Amino acid sequence: MLNELRKIQKKHGYVSEDSIKKLSKKTGIPVSIIYGVTTFYAKLHTKPTGKYIIEICDSPSCYLNGSLDIIKYLERKLDIKSGQTTQDKKFSLFIDSCIGCCDEAPAMLINGKPYTKLTKEKIDKILKKCKS
Amino acid sequence: MQILRKTDQKAYAKAKKLGPKGVVKILKDKGLTGRGGASFPTGLKWEMVLKEKEKEKYIICNADEGEPGTFKDKFILVNNPELVIEGILIAAYTIKATRAYIYLRGEYEYLENKIRNVIKKVKAKTKSKANIELIVGQGAYICGDETAIIASIEGKRGQPRKKPPFPTVHGLYGKPTIINNLETFANVPLAILFDDWDSKLTLFSLSGDVTKPGVYELPVGTNLRKLVELGKPKHKVKAVYFGCFGGCMPYSNINLTNENVCGKDCMLGAHTIIVVDEKHSIVDMATNVAKFYEFESCGKCTPCREGTMRILNILENISLLEARKRDLETLQELAEVVKETSLCGLGQTATQHLLNALKFFRKEFEEKCR
Numbered sequence: 001m002l003n004e005l006r007k008i009q010k011k012h013g014y015v016s017e018d019s020i021k022k023l024s025k026k027t028g029i030p031v032s033i034i035y036g037v038t039t040f041y042a043k044l045h046t047k048p049t050g051k052y053i054i055e056i057c058d059s060p061s062c063y064l065n066g067s068l069d070i071i072k073y074l075e076r077k078l079d080i081k082s083g084q085t086t087q088d089k090k091f092s093l094f095i096d097s098c099i100g101c102c103d104e105a106p107a108m109l110i111n112g113k114p115y116t117k118l119t120k121e122k123i124d125k126i127l128k129k130c131k132s
Numbered sequence: 133m134q135i136l137r138k139t140d141q142k143a144y145a146k147a148k149k150l151g152p153k154g155v156v157k158i159l160k161d162k163g164l165t166g167r168g169g170a171s172f173p174t175g176l177k178w179e180m181v182l183k184e185k186e187k188e189k190y191i192i193c194n195a196d197e198g199e200p201g202t203f204k205d206k207f208i209l210v211n212n213p214e215l216v217i218e219g220i221l222i223a224a225y226t227i228k229a230t231r232a233y234i235y236l237r238g239e240y241e242y243l244e245n246k247i248r249n250v251i252k253k254v255k256a257k258t259k260s261k262a263n264i265e266l267i268v269g270q271g272a273y274i275c276g277d278e279t280a281i282i283a284s285i286e287g288k289r290g291q292p293r294k295k296p297p298f299p300t301v302h303g304l305y306g307k308p309t310i311i312n313n314l315e316t317f318a319n320v321p322l323a324i325l326f327d328d329w330d331s332k333l334t335l336f337s338l339s340g341d342v343t344k345p346g347v348y349e350l351p352v353g354t355n356l357r358k359l360v361e362l363g364k365p366k367h368k369v370k371a372v373y374f375g376c377f378g379g380c381m382p383y384s385n386i387n388l389t390n391e392n393v394c395g396k397d398c399m400l401g402a403h404t405i406i407v408v409d410e411k412h413s414i415v416d417m418a419t420n421v422a423k424f425y426e427f428e429s430c431g432k433c434t435p436c437r438e439g440t441m442r443i444l445n446i447l448e449n450i451s452l453l454e455a456r457k458r459d460l461e462t463l464q465e466l467a468e469v470v471k472e473t474s475l476c477g478l479g480q481t482a483t484q485h486l487l488n489a490l491k492f493f494r495k496e497f498e499e500k501c502r
């Protein structure tokens with residue numbers, strides 16, 4: 001089931017009520033159970049997300065290497081807080097636990113791809129690339 | 133590095149010559165132990181599953197490396213993934229399992245295609261018929277717990293259950309299951325094939341306030357100072373954290389063995405070392421780690437769910453210089469209650485860092501209280 005839900009998340013950017021109902025029909029598993037599973041996992045979203053899902057790490061190794069500044073900068077630039085999506089539906093931002101790039105901290109994932117040793121300049125460049 | 137040696141899938145061929153009992157024996161003789169933190173003898177675990185009478189048996193490779201500061205499994209997946217797959221196939225051969233699962237953490241999904249290719253390649257070379265399915269986690273730290281992984285693969289909320297029964301008897305879909313950490317599987321072919329394989333060598337993930345963070349392969353029991361100095365810290369080192377769950381202790385001259393570290397109420401776990409230097413405040417570190425637990429508590433039981441939340445509140449107040457000294461007592465009590473009464477390992481260890489910080493670095497907390 002996890003792989004199924006992941007496919008839906010990938011395709012639509014979130015797991016809608018509709019798709020939960022469809023999956024329930026297909027598998028015979030009750031909607032409430034599928035919903036319960038969906039909300040359990042941080043990477044499965046029940047609300048629409050932006051084109052680019054940014055997951056930025058705020059765990060100790062990144063924290064010690066200045067992740068707070070980077071997160072604040074990112075929030076300011078995108079004008080959203082963690083858990084929100086920009087008005088133009090381009091970016092969703094999530095503060096995440098460790099993403100396993102602690103030796104290249106601070107780090108984040110955009111649509112699953114890692115960006116490491118972040119600086120404000122790097123953030124500028126990355127966002128610019130996403131926007132174009 | 134030992135972990136980077138290539139076997140060319142010759143260990144699988146040797147395993148087949150040895151037979152299931154021979155594989156168990158060689159793993160026992162060579163002294164391979166689990167690398168996920170519990171250090172359980174791998175040969176013994178496999179033997180327990182081998183002896184079960186059930187026809188259906190499963191294998192799970194725990195690649196859900198979620199402990200903050202840990203990246204050694206990723207290191208293996210990037211640099212020598214063939215070993216992992218060969219190890220899983222040897223396990224499948226040993227207990228006659230036809231299905232194995234790799235539970236890969238969602239944050240590593242960019243490695244998915246690479247792993248799928250390696251599975252194909254190694255299967256072709258060994259001619260193993262066992263199926264290896266890749267399950268990509270969807271972001272839940274708690275799924276590092278073996279019973280939670282099982283629930284997650286079964287399509288449930290990834291919440292842990294009480295043990296016993298242990299997975300070796302009652303695992304995936306109620307069947308006997310071998311569940312091992314990725315680094316353990318990677319060591320299986322090495323232990324089987326090479327006479328000079330050293331059971332003591334293990335991978336340390338070193339990060340935090342060091343200029344040369346990375347994966348270091350050193351013997352268990354290596355001196356903490358020796359390891360940290362390899363990382364070339366810029367400033368004077370004050371403390372180390374063994375991931376989040378392992379707790380923290382003052383930087384000192386100890387050998388990194390479970391016994392030594394436990395004496396300081398820490399846990400070595402997956403050999404994660406996060407270095408903190410004197411420029412950083414332990415109160416801020418405690419707040420950061422508390423935030424992690426508040427976020428990752430799965431919410432099944434009350435002490436952990438509510439306790440981690442209240443602890444975070446108090447710590448944030450301390451950081452904002454808004455707390456009183458007596459709040460430290462409340463903090464201590466809360467931390468103890470969560471530790472004593474939580475259902476699973478996450479809750480039971482969620483406050484160890486704080487208890488240690490309050491013990492070893494109390495002054496830093498007091499200075500911020502009215």
Ligand code: SF4
Pocket residue numbers: 274291292428429430431432433434436437474475476477478479480
């Ligand atoms: S201790 Fe925490 S993580 Fe473990 S079951 Fe209870 S609420 Fe969930």
Ligand code: FES
Pocket residue numbers: 057058059060061062063097098099100101102105106107200201202
């Ligand atoms: S602590 Fe940020 S990637 Fe591990």
